[in-house]
Amino acid sequence: MSEKIIEQIVANVLQGRRDKNDEGIDEGYDGTPGVTELVEEALEQGVPVEKVLGEGLSHGMTLVGEKYESGEYFIPDMLAAAEAVGAAMEIMEPYLVKDGGQGSKGKIVMATVEKDQHDIGKNLVTIMLKGAGYAVVDLGVNVPAARIVEVVEQENAGLLGLSALLDTTMPFMKETIEELKNKNLKDNVRVMIGGAPTNEDFAREIGADAHGKDAFAAVKIADQLL
Amino acid sequence: MSREGVQVAKPYQRMTREQIELVHRTSLELLEKPGVLVYSQEAVALLSDAGAKVTQTREGEYDAWWVSIPPSLVQKALESAPSKVVLGARNPENQIVMDAKGYHVYFGSGSETNFWLDVKPEIFVSQENPENQRVFPTITRRRGTVADLCKSAHLSDNLENLDFFIRNVNIQDPDINEGNKDVNKFFASLNNITKHVMGGLTDFGQMDHVVRMAEIIAGGREELLKNPVISFITSVIKSPLQVVDETAEKLIKIARLGLPVVISSSPQGGSTAPIDEAGMVAQVNAEVLTGIIINQLAQPGAPVIYGAVPVRARMDDLHDMYGVPEFCYYNTSCAQMARFYEVPCYSTAGVGDAKVPGIQAAAEKMFTHAVVPRSAPDIVHYAFGLLEKTNTFCPEQAVLDNHHIGMVKFLYREPRMDESEMERVKEIIEEVMQTPHRLYSRYTRRLLRSGGIFPAYPFEGEGDDQDETLLKTHEKVQEIMGRPRQHLSEAICREIYEQIPGLLPRLNPYEA
Numbered sequence: 001m002s003e004k005i006i007e008q009i010v011a012n013v014l015q016g017r018r019d020k021n022d023e024g025i026d027e028g029y030d031g032t033p034g035v036t037e038l039v040e041e042a043l044e045q046g047v048p049v050e051k052v053l054g055e056g057l058s059h060g061m062t063l064v065g066e067k068y069e070s071g072e073y074f075i076p077d078m079l080a081a082a083e084a085v086g087a088a089m090e091i092m093e094p095y096l097v098k099d100g101g102q103g104s105k106g107k108i109v110m111a112t113v114e115k116d117q118h119d120i121g122k123n124l125v126t127i128m129l130k131g132a133g134y135a136v137v138d139l140g141v142n143v144p145a146a147r148i149v150e151v152v153e154q155e156n157a158g159l160l161g162l163s164a165l166l167d168t169t170m171p172f173m174k175e176t177i178e179e180l181k182n183k184n185l186k187d188n189v190r191v192m193i194g195g196a197p198t199n200e201d202f203a204r205e206i207g208a209d210a211h212g213k214d215a216f217a218a219v220k221i222a223d224q225l226l
Numbered sequence: 227m228s229r230e231g232v233q234v235a236k237p238y239q240r241m242t243r244e245q246i247e248l249v250h251r252t253s254l255e256l257l258e259k260p261g262v263l264v265y266s267q268e269a270v271a272l273l274s275d276a277g278a279k280v281t282q283t284r285e286g287e288y289d290a291w292w293v294s295i296p297p298s299l300v301q302k303a304l305e306s307a308p309s310k311v312v313l314g315a316r317n318p319e320n321q322i323v324m325d326a327k328g329y330h331v332y333f334g335s336g337s338e339t340n341f342w343l344d345v346k347p348e349i350f351v352s353q354e355n356p357e358n359q360r361v362f363p364t365i366t367r368r369r370g371t372v373a374d375l376c377k378s379a380h381l382s383d384n385l386e387n388l389d390f391f392i393r394n395v396n397i398q399d400p401d402i403n404e405g406n407k408d409v410n411k412f413f414a415s416l417n418n419i420t421k422h423v424m425g426g427l428t429d430f431g432q433m434d435h436v437v438r439m440a441e442i443i444a445g446g447r448e449e450l451l452k453n454p455v456i457s458f459i460t461s462v463i464k465s466p467l468q469v470v471d472e473t474a475e476k477l478i479k480i481a482r483l484g485l486p487v488v489i490s491s492s493p494q495g496g497s498t499a500p501i502d503e504a505g506m507v508a509q510v511n512a513e514v515l516t517g518i519i520i521n522q523l524a525q526p527g528a529p530v531i532y533g534a535v536p537v538r539a540r541m542d543d544l545h546d547m548y549g550v551p552e553f554c555y556y557n558t559s560c561a562q563m564a565r566f567y568e569v570p571c572y573s574t575a576g577v578g579d580a581k582v583p584g585i586q587a588a589a590e591k592m593f594t595h596a597v598v599p600r601s602a603p604d605i606v607h608y609a610f611g612l613l614e615k616t617n618t619f620c621p622e623q624a625v626l627d628n629h630h631i632g633m634v635k636f637l638y639r640e641p642r643m644d645e646s647e648m649e650r651v652k653e654i655i656e657e658v659m660q661t662p663h664r665l666y667s668r669y670t671r672r673l674l675r676s677g678g679i680f681p682a683y684p685f686e687g688e689g690d691d692q693d694e695t696l697l698k699t700h701e702k703v704q705e706i707m708g709r710p711r712q713h714l715s716e717a718i719c720r721e722i723y724e725q726i727p728g729l730l731p732r733l734n735p736y737e738a
Contacts, residue, residue: 076667
C-alpha cells in the first residue's frame with residue numbers, strides 16, 4: 001500500500017502537479033490527487049515521514065534533475081516540480097520536527113536589494129531551494145539592507161541570498177554585507193549573490209561567500225554552505 | 227498522406243488586383259509585339275498551327291522565327307493547364323500536392339552548384355599567447371562529385387523542412403561526361419532520398435533512360451504517372467523573350483510523356499530584363515506564359531509549373547544578386563501572377579550571395595526566406611545550402627537553412643485568438659495572480675510538448691567570446707551522415723543497372 005502511494009508521489013513530482021487542479025505534462029492526470037494531497041494521504045496512512053521524503057519527494061526531484069540534464073525537461077518542468085515539492089515540504093514540516101528532526105535542511109533568507117524591482121531570478125532560486133527541502137523566507141523586492149539584516153537575525157538564517165539586476169543596485173549588496181558585519185552577524189550567516197550584472201569577482205570583492213550563475217548553481221551552493 | 231509543408235493562410239499581396247491585371251495586359255501586349263524570338267522549329271510549328279503569326283529570320287548562324295502570340299492562345303493554355311500538380315516520391319508519404327488555389331508552401335533544394343564546401347574544425351594557437359588555443363572551422367572549396375551528390379541527397383532526406391530535392395551539386399568526376407551525366411545524377415539522387423526528385427536534363431538523348439529509371443522505381447509507366455517520382459525543370463526561355471531550340475524539344479517531349487515540368491525563366495534585372503519591377507515582372511511573366519503555351523499545345527492538360535526566377539544584377543560586376551530587396555519584390559509579385567492564373571508556382575528564396583556561411587549569409591538568407599514564401603508560392607527552391615549566389619553548396623549551411631525555414635514556418639502560423647482560448651488564458655491569469663511568485667512557467671509545459679513553443683537555437687555554443695554555430699552545425703552534419711541511407715531495393719537497383727546504360731558501377735550499393 002505504502003509503495004503505491006510513494007510511486008504516485010514520484011509520478012506527480014515528475015508531472016509537477018502541486019494539487020488536483022494542476023495540469024501536468026502528460027494527459028490522464030486531470031482531477032487526480034497532486035503531490036500535496038498524496039503526501040497528506042500518505043502521512044494519514046502512517047507511511048514513515050523519512051520514506052515520504054526520501055523515496056517520494058527527494059527521489060522524484062532527483063529524477064526531474066536527471067531529465068533536465070538529459071534535455072528532456074526544461075526550466076518550467078523543474079520549477080513546477082520544485083513548487084509541488086516545496087508545498088509538500090510545508091505540510092511535512094511539523095511531522096519532521098515531531099520526529100525529532102530539524103525540520104527543513106536549513107533556513108535561507110532571500111531578497112532583491114534596495115531600489116531593484118526585479119524578481120524573476122530571485123523567485124526561481126526561491127522555488128528551487130524550497131523544492132530542495134530548504135525553508136525559505138522570501139522578503140520580496142526593493143528590500144533595504146537594514147531590513148534584510150533584521151530578518152536574518154530574527155530567523156537565525158544560515159544562508160542569505162541577494163539578488164540584483166541593475167548595476168546601479170549592485171552596491172546595495174555590499175551595503176547589506178557591511179551591515180551584517182556591523183551587527184557582528186557575518187560569522188553566523190553565509191551570503192550568496194546572483195543576478196545578470198554580478199559575477200564571482202564581484203562576489204569576492206564585496207565579501208560574499210559565493211556567486212550563483214543560475215538557480216541550479218544556487219541550490220548546489222546552499223548544499224555546500226549549509 | 228502527403229507532405230504538410232506550411233500553410234500561409236493570408237498570403238502577402240504586394241500588388242493590387244489592378245496592378246496584377248496591368249501586368250497581365252502588358253505581358254499579352256509584349257507577346258504580340260515584339261513577340262518572342264523562337265529558335266526551335268518544332269515549337270514554331272506548334273505555335274503557328276495554333277494561330278500565332280510567324281516571320282522567319284536569321285540570328286547569326288541559326289534560323290529563328292519571330293512569333294507574335296495572340297491573347298487567345300494565352301487564354302487557351304491557361305484554361306487547359308491544371309491547377310493541381312502532384313510531385314510523387316519513393317515514399318508516398320513524401321508526395322507533394324501543389325494546388326494553385328490552395329495556400330501550402332513547400333521548400334526544396336537546388337541547383338547544380340559547381341563547388342562544394344568542406345568544413346573541418348582545426349585547433350589554432352594564438353601567436354601572442356600560446357596558451358590560448360581555440361578550435362575554429364576551416365573551409366575548403368572544391369569541385370563537386372557524384373559522391374557529394376549522394377551525400378547531399380542523403381542529408382536532404384534527413385532535413386525535416388526539406389520537402390523536395392533538386393540536386394545541389396554538379397557532378398564533375400573524370401568519368402562523367404555529357405553522355406552519362408543525366409542518368410548518373412538522377413540515379414545518385416533517387417538512390418539516396420525518398421522525397422521527390424526534380425531536375426533538368428543536360429542531354430536530350432538521355433531523357434528516355436531517365437524516364438525508364440523512374441518507371442522502374444515507381445513500378446511501371448502508369449504508376450509513374452500516378453506517382454511521378456521525378457519531374458523536370460526546363461530553362462526553355464533565354465531572356466529576354468527567346469525560346470531555346472533543344473530545350474523546347476525537351477519541353478514538348480516531357481509534356482507528351484505527361485510528367486510534371488517547371489517552365490523556368492531567370493532574367494536578370496539590369497541586364498537581360500529591365501531592373502524596374504514593372505518591366506521585370508511583365509517580361510518574366512510573358513516568358514513563362516510562352517513556355518506554358520508550348521507545353522499545353524504539345525499536350526493539353528499536361529502538368530506544368532509556373533517557374534519565374536527573376537534576379538537582380540549586381541552593379542559592380544553584373545553577377546546575380548539574391549539577397550536584396552528587389553529580389554523579394556520580383557518574386558512576390560510573380561507568385562501573385564501564378565496565383566492569378568491558377569497555375570502552381572515555383573519560386574525562390576534562401577540564396578546567400580555570401581561565399582561562406584556566416585553573418586552575411588544568414589542575413590541574406592533569412593531576409594528572403596521570411597519574405598518570399600509569405601506570398602504563398604507552391605514550392606520554393608534554392609532554399610538549402612546555397613552560397614556565392616548559386617555557385618557553391620555547403621552541407622552545414624543546408625542544416626542551418628533547415629532550421630531557419632523551421633523558424634519561418636512557425637512565423638506563418640495563424641493567431642489562436644478566439645473566445646475559448648481567451649477564457650482559458652483568463653483563468654490562468656487569475657490563478658497566477660493568487661500565487662506568491664506570480665510565474666506563468668508551469669502553464670507552458672503542455673504547449674512545449676505539443677510543438678506550440680519554438681525551441682532555442684540548436685547550434686548555440688557554450689563559449690562567451692566565440693561564435694560556435696558552424697562548429698555545432700558541423701557536428702550535426704556528421705551525425706546525419708552516420709545515419710543509414712535509404713537506398714532503393716537490391717532488386718530495383720539490379721533492374722536499373724540491367725536496363726539503363728552509362729551508370730557508374732560504384733554508385734550501386736549492392737555491388738561488392
